[in-house]
């Protein structure tokens with residue numbers, strides 16, 4: 255055998271650990287297709303060391319024991335919970351890059367946007383009482399859609415909303431060029447972005463900079479009769495401020511998928527608010543086949559010494 259083909263031959267079969275509160279068997283079945291010889295293990299304390307781990311919300315003990323990992327794969331796009339753990343600084347953390355989530359996010363946001371602007375919620379209520387009433391037609395230009403976060407998910411959402419001919423603005427850390435989207439960046443440009451937004455879509459990662467960003471002051475800068483769609487994280491939003499702005503009429507309504515406390519407690523006023531739509535953190539689900547295919551491709555690249563995308567920058571927090 256030539257020396258070059260020996261270079262990347264691992265000394266033992268790949269060892270992949272799985273640590274998530276979900277049945278590992280379907281994941282193992284899919285991973286087995288990708289890596290027939292790999293040792294697959296559902297992590298429990300005392301498990302042998304692994305080369306790679308696929309995790310969702312692992313306990314600290316997992317990191318204390320699994321000290322030989324070459325990379326850690328998060329089963330989602332958001333790493334805010336993971337970064338609260340004490341993780342060896344040199345261990346690469348890889349987030350999911352779309353993996354079938356972006357189109358789901360686009361569906362969710364377009365549904366909430368259309369339901370509000372075309373007043374389907376009103377028609378549902380009218381239908382229950384047999385009322386036939388035609389509202390005035392929608393003027394799209396009166397509903398500029400502002401997207402907070404123009405990353406993997408935000409950009410897909412922006413393109414879907416732009417395809418429906420709504421004016422689209424987006425705010426991110428760095429300036430962007432996306433067809434049909436007006437880009438704003440940095441804290442300096444946040445007020446101008448908010449002042450020109452009527453439907454606000456939150457797709458930021460949760461970091462120390464973005465926590466509590468959506469509060470009485472920032473939401474108060476939106477156009478009057480604004481609508482909030484939060485599909486990122488509950489801790490971006492000061493929930494009492496949202497309720498106050500709904501009551502004052504500044505906010506016309508909200509579609510909320512994520513909350514400060516999940517599951518949303520039964521006594522929470524959002525459940526019964528007539529202008530709030532609650533969904534149980536389902537805007538974009540992790541899809542097993544897409545996720546395993548993406549992670550397997552990245553494991554192969556890493557084993558071959560090739561670069562991968564989706565690496566988390568811990569100093570930025572996302």
Ligand SMILES: NC(=O)c1ccc[n+]([C@@H]2O[C@H](COP(=O)([O-])OP(=O)(O)OC[C@H]3O[C@@H](n4cnc5c(N)ncnc54)[C@H](OP(=O)(O)O)[C@@H]3O)[C@@H](O)[C@H]2O)c1
Pocket residue numbers: 330331332333352355402403404405406407408425426427428429440457458459460461463464485486487511512535536537538539572
């Ligand atoms: N509800 C659900 O079911 C669900 C499912 C999946 C994900 N999520 C949430 O969606 C979030 C976004 O996912 P993604 O894959 O699109 O993330 P991403 O690719 O990391 O994009 C994040 C975007 O936010 C911007 N950003 C970050 N910090 C900022 C700051 N301080 N000021 C201004 N802009 C800032 C980034 O700017 P730059 O481009 O300049 O870096 C980037 O455009 C995840 O973090 C997760 O919390 C929710």
